Amino acid sequence: MGTKYNEPNIMRNYSRPSNPLYRAMGIIRRGIRTGNHQKLDAQLLSDAEQEFQYVKAVLDNSTYSFALDLAQEVLGKGPTKRVVLVVNGKFVGDEEHKSTLGIDLGTNPHELYRAHSIPGSADGYRETIDDYMARTKTGEFLSHQRESLQGRGIEGFLIEGSKFFYFNDRDLLPFMQDEVLDTTQLLPLVTETVDRNNVGYVDIHRVELPSFEHYRTHSPPFVSYRLKRSFKRKNTRTLVQRVIDEDDVVSDGAAHRVGLATEDEVHEFARDLKQASSIRRSGIKIIKMEDYYDEPKENGFRSYKFIGKVTAKSHPEVTREIQLVDRDQYYRNEIDPNDPAHHLQQVKKEEAVGLDIPEHYLIALQRIFGSTTMLVPLSEL
Helix, strand or coil: CCCCCCCCCCCCCCCCCCCHHHHHHHHHHHHHHHCCCCCCCHHHHHHHHHHHHHHHHHHHHHHHHHHHHHHHHHHCCCCCEEEEEEEEEEEEECCCEEEEEEEEEECCCHHHHCHHHCCECCCCCECCHHHHHHHHHHHHHHHHCHHHHHHCCEEEEEEEEEEEEEEEHHHHHHHEECCEECHHHHHHHHCCCECCCCEEEECCEEEECCCHHHHHHHCCCEEEEEECCCHHHHHHHHHCCCCCCHHHCCCCCEEEEEEECCHHHHHHHHHHHHHCCEECCEEEEEEEEEECCCCCCCCCCCCEEEEEEEECCCCCCEEEEEEEEEHHHHHHHHHCCCCCCCCCCCCCHHHHCCCCCCHHHHHHHHHHHCCCCEEEEHHHC
16 A cells, blocks of 8 residues: 555565555545545554564564675685674763774674574563674673763763674684774774764763874775664655655665775676675575666765665575775765765755654654664663
């Protein structure tokens, strides 16, 4: 069920027309578009919530397998891979500031494929591996730094997002100090760590924007992934747009990024990926490609974006997004917040519009998609 205006249903890639999640999104969009704010049936709302939990579980259970296949395809099967969990958020308490935590998961991160060991909640839903890892590893960091943090009046950490980065272990040797990964040196080269004043924090340490020359010389190739936390926030912004088109359909429930050294390597892998039917053990069918190298955005943003149907091992087929970008462009897109191509600088069309959305739809969206943040309090550790 779309809307009477023949717009696409924004959850089309993760639900079917007869399914409750698809139907609920159609009713909400139609109500916003027409002003006839039909309420969602209580059973439909409950069923949509349960279906979304299933969608999250399918994405979560299969992502590690595909991420490892992609990392081996891009970085080579032979070299040992090291996985680093990156958690974005902010310290809360008397001293509040944004920070990026880097947790070295080592070369055999068994927690990433042990979903069965994560306990379920009273309502039967299991915490995703992504959330479990982010929450528990953040808790371990806070516990280790308890005395220092409490001395600053810090009461906990609010998790706003997380990603997993795969590297060839040998590429991280320059960042190892006494066999311990120095994340304060690594993270500013592979993920956003600073604000528009070009300063920020990696855990409790102040960092600055690396110069382009330093970044270009020292940043290692990587493959990363994240599961989408912002379904509620993003879908709310999309649903109030005056027009919804194909580009607004959610395709990045699981998003993978490949960061390669040169533009030539990116183009070569893009050609291979476009024609691929498999990546190692995972089946893949590309259904859409956007080439921002051939047609860059006005702000200078460039990358390849692929949307594919992926079957990882014995898991059900799911829609995934894969972005390819070269090292130099990645600095513009993700590292330097003052570059026009950086995502913080991009003008989001959904922020420039504003159809009315009634409170009961906001409540429904919150129930279906849940919270986008997690608080880890020091007092509970």
